[in-house]
Amino acid sequence: MENNKRFLAVLLTIALSGVLSACGNSSEESNSEPTSNSSAQEEDIETTEKEPDGSQEIEEEKPDGSSNTTQSHDKDNSVEASNDVDAIDKNESHESSKDEYLKKLNKMEEADRNSEAKTTTAEMVEQEEERYRTWDDELNKINGVLEEQLKNDQMDQLREEQRKWIQQRDETAKNSSLKYKGGSMEQLEYVAALASLTRERCYSLVAKYMK
Template sequence: MEKNKKFLAVLLTVALSGVLAACENSSEESSSQPASDNSAQNEDGGQTDRNSTDSEGNEAENSSGSSDNTQLNEQEDTDNSSAASNEGESVESTNDQNVSHESNKDEFLKKLNKMEEADRYAEAKTTTAELVEQEAERYRTWDEELNKIYGLLEEQLDKGQMDQLREEQRSWIQQRDEAAKKSSLRYKGGSMEPLEYVATQASLTRERCYLLVAKYMK
C-alpha cells in the first residue's frame, strides 16, 4: 500500500511537470509570435517604404531625364530647322542669280526654236502671190524678234561692246539685202524673183537672231 501511494505520487508529479512545461512553452510561443509578426510587418513596411522611395526617385530621375531629352530634341530641331532654312535661302539665292544670268538667253532660244518650228510646219500657200505674202510675213516676224534682241543687248552690253555690235549690225543689214538681191536675180523677170528675195531676207534674219543670242546675250 505504501508503494502504491509513492508510485501515484510520482505519476502525479510527472504529470504536473508536463502540464507546467506545456504551459510555459505555450506562453513563450504566444509572447514571441507578435514580435515576429511585428518584425515581419516592420520589415515589410520598411521594404515598402524603400521601394516607394526608390520608385519616386526613379520617376523623378526619369522625369528629369525625359525633360532634358525633350529640351535637347527641341533645341536640335530648332537648330536643324534654322540650318535648313538658311540652306534653302542660300540655294534659292544661288538659283535666283543663275536665273538672272541665264533666263534671258534660255528664254529667247526657246522662243526662237518655237518660231522656227512654226515656220517648218506652216501650211504652204498655192499661188505665187500668196507665197510672197507668206514669206513677207515670216520676214516681218523674224525682224521684229531681231529688234527685241538688239534692244535687250543695248541694256546688257557696255558702251564699247555695244558700239562694236552696232557697227556689225549695220554691216550685216547691208550684206543681207545684197545676198537677197543676188539670190533673186536667178529668177530675174519671173514671178519667183520677189518670192526669192523676201524668202532669203527672212532666212538670213532668222539666222542673225540665233547668232546674237548665242554670241552676246547673257
C-alpha cells in the same frame, strides 16, 4: 324791420360773391385752354424740325461710307496692278537669258515649218513677207535686250556690226533672187532670203552676245 333788411343785405352779399367766384373760374378755364393748345403746337413744331435734321445726318453718313469703300477698292486695284507689273518684269527678265531665248527662237522656227503652204505665187510672197516681218521684229527685241546687258563700248561695236550685216543681207538676198530674174519667182526668192537670213542673225546674236 331793420333786422330783416340787414339779413337780406347779408344774403345778397353772399349771393353776389358766389356769382363773382363762378365767373372767375370760368374765365380761368377759358384762359388755360389756349395755353395747353399752344404748348402742344410748340411740341409739334419741335418734332417737325427734328425729323429733317435726323434724316440729313443719316444721308451724310452714307456718302462717307461709300467713299471709304471706294478708297478701299482703289487700294486693292493698285496692289493688283503692282503685282501684275512685277510678274511682267520677272517674265521679261527670265526671257532675256540665253537658254530661254533660244527656246523661243526654236518655237518660232517650228511654227514657220508647220505653217500652211500656199498655192499661188502671190500668196507665197505674202506669206514670206509676213515671216520676214516676224523675224525682223524679234531681231529688234534682241537688240533691245543686248543694250541692257552689254557695256557701252560693246554696244557701239555691235551697232556698227549690225549696219554692215544689214547691207550684206540685202545684197545676198538680191543675188539669190537674180536666179529668177524677170520671172514670177524673183520677188518670192528675194523676200524668202531676207526672212531666212534675219532668222539666222537672231540665233547668232543670242548665242554670241546674250547672257
